[in-house]
Amino acid sequence: MSQNPTTAATLEVAGAASRRTRRRLLAVLGFVATVLLTFLGLLAITFFIGRVIPIDPVLAIVGDRASNEVYQAARVAMGLDQPLPVQFFHYVVNVFSGDLGQSVSTGRSVVEDLSRFFPATLEMATIGIIIGVVLGVPLGVIAASRQGSIIDQIIRVVGLLGYSMPAFWLGLVGLALFYARLRWVGGPGRLDIFYDGLVQPVTGLLLVDSLLAGEIEIFWNAVTHLVLPASVLGFFSLAYIARMTRSFMLDQLSQEFVTTARVKGVPERLVIWRHAFNPIRVPLITVIGLSYAGLLEGSVMIETVFSWPGIGNYLTTALLNADMNAVLGSTLVIGAVFIFINKISDVLYRVLDPRAR
Amino acid sequence: MSTRDWLLEDSPHSRLQANAGRAYRVFTALLRNPLSVLGGLIILILVLTALLAPWLAPYSSTGQDLANRLAPPSGAHWMGTDELGRDIFSRVIWGSQITLTIVGLVALISAPLGLLLGAVAGYFGGWTDRVLMGITDIFLSMPKLILALAFVAALGPGINNAIIAIAITSWPAYARIARAETLTIRNSEFIAAVQMQGASPLRVIVGHVLPLCTSSMIIRVTLDMAGVILTAAGLGFIGLGAQPPLPEWGAMISRGRTFILDQWWVATMPGFAIIIVSLGFCFLGDGLRDVLDPKSEGK
Numbered sequence: 001m002s003q004n005p006t007t008a009a010t011l012e013v014a015g016a017a018s019r020r021t022r023r024r025l026l027a028v029l030g031f032v033a034t035v036l037l038t039f040l041g042l043l044a045i046t047f048f049i050g051r052v053i054p055i056d057p058v059l060a061i062v063g064d065r066a067s068n069e070v071y072q073a074a075r076v077a078m079g080l081d082q083p084l085p086v087q088f089f090h091y092v093v094n095v096f097s098g099d100l101g102q103s104v105s106t107g108r109s110v111v112e113d114l115s116r117f118f119p120a121t122l123e124m125a126t127i128g129i130i131i132g133v134v135l136g137v138p139l140g141v142i143a144a145s146r147q148g149s150i151i152d153q154i155i156r157v158v159g160l161l162g163y164s165m166p167a168f169w170l171g172l173v174g175l176a177l178f179y180a181r182l183r184w185v186g187g188p189g190r191l192d193i194f195y196d197g198l199v200q201p202v203t204g205l206l207l208v209d210s211l212l213a214g215e216i217e218i219f220w221n222a223v224t225h226l227v228l229p230a231s232v233l234g235f236f237s238l239a240y241i242a243r244m245t246r247s248f249m250l251d252q253l254s255q256e257f258v259t260t261a262r263v264k265g266v267p268e269r270l271v272i273w274r275h276a277f278n279p280i281r282v283p284l285i286t287v288i289g290l291s292y293a294g295l296l297e298g299s300v301m302i303e304t305v306f307s308w309p310g311i312g313n314y315l316t317t318a319l320l321n322a323d324m325n326a327v328l329g330s331t332l333v334i335g336a337v338f339i340f341i342n343k344i345s346d347v348l349y350r351v352l353d354p355r356a357r
Numbered sequence: 358m359s360t361r362d363w364l365l366e367d368s369p370h371s372r373l374q375a376n377a378g379r380a381y382r383v384f385t386a387l388l389r390n391p392l393s394v395l396g397g398l399i400i401l402i403l404v405l406t407a408l409l410a411p412w413l414a415p416y417s418s419t420g421q422d423l424a425n426r427l428a429p430p431s432g433a434h435w436m437g438t439d440e441l442g443r444d445i446f447s448r449v450i451w452g453s454q455i456t457l458t459i460v461g462l463v464a465l466i467s468a469p470l471g472l473l474l475g476a477v478a479g480y481f482g483g484w485t486d487r488v489l490m491g492i493t494d495i496f497l498s499m500p501k502l503i504l505a506l507a508f509v510a511a512l513g514p515g516i517n518n519a520i521i522a523i524a525i526t527s528w529p530a531y532a533r534i535a536r537a538e539t540l541t542i543r544n545s546e547f548i549a550a551v552q553m554q555g556a557s558p559l560r561v562i563v564g565h566v567l568p569l570c571t572s573s574m575i576i577r578v579t580l581d582m583a584g585v586i587l588t589a590a591g592l593g594f595i596g597l598g599a600q601p602p603l604p605e606w607g608a609m610i611s612r613g614r615t616f617i618l619d620q621w622w623v624a625t626m627p628g629f630a631i632i633i634v635s636l637g638f639c640f641l642g643d644g645l646r647d648v649l650d651p652k653s654e655g656k
Contacts, residue, residue, distance in 0.1 A: 041495030045504070051509045164583050164635030168594050169628035170611055172617050176625070180618040297500040301591055305614070315503075316595050319510045331507040338500045 013199075036344050040092070042335045046328045047091050051080075070110050075210045095332065101325035105318065110329035113314060118333070119204025119308030120190060121303065123232050125295040131234025132241050132295075133288055139238070139247025144253060145272050155242050162239025167298050171232045171305035178228055186225035188307040229306045233298055237291040245280070252276040282353040289345025293338045386648040393644020399637025407453040416444035418604045427620045437622040439612060445623065448604035449630045455605045456634060459520055459589045460582050466524035471531025472570060476543035476562050478532070479539030490536065494642050496529040502588055509597045516605070519598040523588050527581060534577055538570040572649045580642035583635035590631050608630050 058075045058097045066074070074082055085225055094100075100110035143155040178184045186192065190206055195218050207226070210219040252258060253276050260277045262268070300312030305312065311330050318326035365382070369375040406413060422442035430437040436445035478489040496504075498653045509523035542548060543566075551561055592598035593607025601608060606627040613624025 037491070038495050038498055041492070044501060045495075045499070046507065047628070049507050160636060160639055161632070163639055164587070165632050166590050166594070166607070166610070166628060167585050168591065169624070169631065172610065172614060172624050173621075173628070176617045176621045180621075297502050300506070301594070302504065304595060315506065319506060320596060322510070324510070327507055327510045331503050334503050335499050338503075339498050342498050 007329035012112060015049065029105030031343070031347055035339070038339050038343070039336060042339065043092055043095060044088070046332050046335075049331075050324055050328045051084075051087060051091075054133075061261055092099050100332070103318065103326040103329075104323045105321045105326065110325050113326065114311060114329060114333055116204075117309060117311050117314045119201075120206075121296065121299050121310060121312060123205045123207060124226065124302070124308060124310065125233060125292065125299055127226060127230035128295050128299075129237055129292045131231060132237030132291060135234070136238040136241030137245050137284065140242040141243065141249055141272060144246045144249030145203065145268075147250070152246075155246060158235075158239050159243040162236050162243075166301075167232060167236060168301040168305045170235065171229065171302050174228050174232055175305070185228045186221065188305075190225055190309060191218065191221050192225075229302050229308060232302055234294050236298055239285075239296055240291050240294070241287055245284060248280040248283055249276055252279055282349060285352065286345045286349045289341050289348070293341040296334055296341075363539075383645075383648050385625045387644050388614035390644045390647065392640045393647075396637045396640025396642070396644060399590065399633060400641060402452055403457060403634055403637065406450055407457045410451050410454055412451040416447040418448050419443065419602050427616060427623070429620070430622055430626075436626040437620070439609070439623050440616065445609070445626050448609060449606065449627055452604040452606045452627065452630065453634075455516065455599055455603060456586060456589070456630075459516070459523070460585055462520045463524045463527060463585050463589075464578050464582070466520070467528040467592075468531050468574055470471075471526075471528035472567060472574060473562075474528070475535025475537075476539045476566050476570065477531035479536040480543055480558065480562055480566060482543075486536070489532070493529045494530045496526070497533070498514065499526075501526045501584075502591060505588055505592065506595070506597065509592060514597040514600060516599040516603070519589060519592045522592075523585055527585065530581070531574060533572055535570045538573060539566050542566055542569055576642060576646045576649055579638055579645055582638040582642070584632060586635050586638070587614075 056076060058071060059078060060068055060072045079087055082090075098111055100114075102108070103110050103113055106113055139151065139155055143149070143152040146152060175187070179187050199206065199213050199215060199218055202209050202212055206222040207219060210216075210222055249272075253272075255276075258271060258276055261271045299308075299310060300315055303310045303312035304316045308328065311334060315330040315334070317323075317326060318330065333334070361381075363374065364378045366374065366378065369378055409547075420443060422438070424442065425434075425438055426440055426442040428434055428438040428442070434444050434446065436449065439445055439448070453528065474489055474493070478486040504526045505519075505522040508525055509518050512518035512521065548561060548565060551565055556564075589598055590605075590607030590610070593605040593609075595612045596608070596611060599605030599608055601612070609627040610624045613620070613622075613627075616623045
């Protein structure tokens with residue numbers, strides 16, 4: 001080799017750097033590809049549910065008394081005379097251009113309906129996850145650091161109940177107890193009837209909108225209505241987050257560096273919150289992300305119980321009216337958000353945790 | 358030689374004896390864990406209740422008594438009566454049959470399906486693996502309840518369709534497990550030995566790979582049953598599962614919604630049944646995992 005050794009070394013370094021960039025680029029592309037593929041899979045499933053399973057979607061629209069010409073015309077108009085792959089292609093194109101069809105029961109486009117109802121769900125799920133994180137993480141840490149204590153036992157029971165209690169049942173019991181008996185919280189709905197429609201929707205989040213409008217009274221009314229459904233959701237995320245925090249912490253506390261820190265005389269509080277807790281922050285983000293996605297799913301049941309005008313309520317109403325466009329549209333949106341949060345927390349984990357690189 | 362000695366013999370003489378011995382060891386290990394005993398008892402009681410419902414239930418599940426509607430819990434009606442004067446306790450007892458049917462059928466459909474797909478993917482590898490696992494991952498990354506709801510919406514409400522929908526959404530987890538297990542078994546020498554004897558892939562998978570996946574599958578299925586019960590009850594609650602007048606627990610809670618503010622027992626009582634049975638499956642599943650898969654103990 002006649003080359004100057006330093007240039008060779010620089011080249012080597014540059015090569016390594018570009019290789020790293022390329023690897024990162026490939027990782028990003030791979031991520032985008034898997035997300036797109038999963039979305040496509042979701043679309044395939046909703047397409048399958050909407051076009052293939054129903055015995056005759058045309059009959060569902062024109063009714064069984066329609067003449068043959070009307071039937072055939074509707075069939076052509078719906079594109080059902082074309083082969084399935086072509087139909088699927090049209091479906092995908094429609095969805096990506098933001099067309100989910102008309103809702104039979106509301107008479108509006110499904111996209112419009114969904115954007116109207118989504119903020120209510122978002123508000124409830126967000127307050128729910130905040131409750132879950134704020135209570136769940138500290139409780140999980142305490143349970144792990146005092147194994148066998150009362151808090152540990154409580155976390156265990158709460159965790160098990162989170163697995164085996166129907167969310168809609170807890171919501172109903174909460175209503176019976178805190179609304180009907182104790183009168184601590186507001187009843188079903190987002191506001192009392194006489195406050196309805198007084199606040200101009202800006203963000204669609206009532207808590208934000210009422211504050212923007214300077215209506216403190218409405219804000220408090222919204223809080224009393226929100227607190228129970230959000231707490232019920234929060235309970236389930238608390239159960240999951242606390243259980244996972246506990247098990248992560250137990251893993252850490254049995255490690256040798258924790259023993260070392262203790263032997264060196266580091267105060268127990270620091271051992272727990274700095275030495276043991278710091279390494280588990282990253283996996284916790286994944287857990288919280290998954291739990292948030294789960295809350296979107298859980299909100300379907302809770303919204304039905306609390307007559308909460310969100311996507312879940314929209315979905316269940318559509319289900320009972322056999323309003324297929326609305327059903328598939330909400331399934332698609334909830335599924336897409338679910339997949340997105342799932343994948344994002346997966347990526348965050350890989351980016352933030354040096355061990356996973 | 359006592360039965361116990363026969364069961365615990367170090368060198369069993371027949372396959373039957375080996376299997377019986379293993380079952381016996383698992384059983385005794387389970388008995389040492391109080392929670393799994395409790396879980397087992399709950400499930401045993403569920404099965405007995407379902408079998409003996411005609412004799413256990415004090416009233417019929419559909420017999421109306423309008424003079425006695427919405428009566429609070431009392432000596433005559435332990436859980437009170439609903440809006441048609443039907444005895445809620447009797448309906449909860451009859452409902453155990455429905456719950457058991459749903460749980461049993463979902464397990465019977467989804468576990469073998471997932472097992473087979475996962476084993477095929479893991480055994481053949483390559484494109485088969487990529488395609489099958491791609492589909493599995495797509496299903497796994499979707500919200501189960503929403504998917505089940507959409508399936509039932511298309512298939513039409515009813516208990517059979519609810520079972521199909523839940524089964525369709527729960528096989529992917531089993532496929533993942535079966536694939537992971539198959540990958541560890543695939544290259545072992547006894548598989549090579551069978552292959553060299555000329556066994557077909559079908560024979561290798563069914564006769565030699567699948568039996569080794571069953572224990573992790575049993576654990577997972579038991580743990581998942583709580584979720585299945587909750588999903589089924591949720592479908593019933595929304596009105597897409599079992600249809601009235603069937604005494605399905607979720608549907609019963611849904612009927613009680615209207616009266617929750619004054620007659621709390623109508624909606625509350627069936628909920629306790631759901632919680633107890635789900636807890637039973639959780640306890641038993643945890644116990645089974647500790648016994649059959651000691652690696653992951655305490656997690």
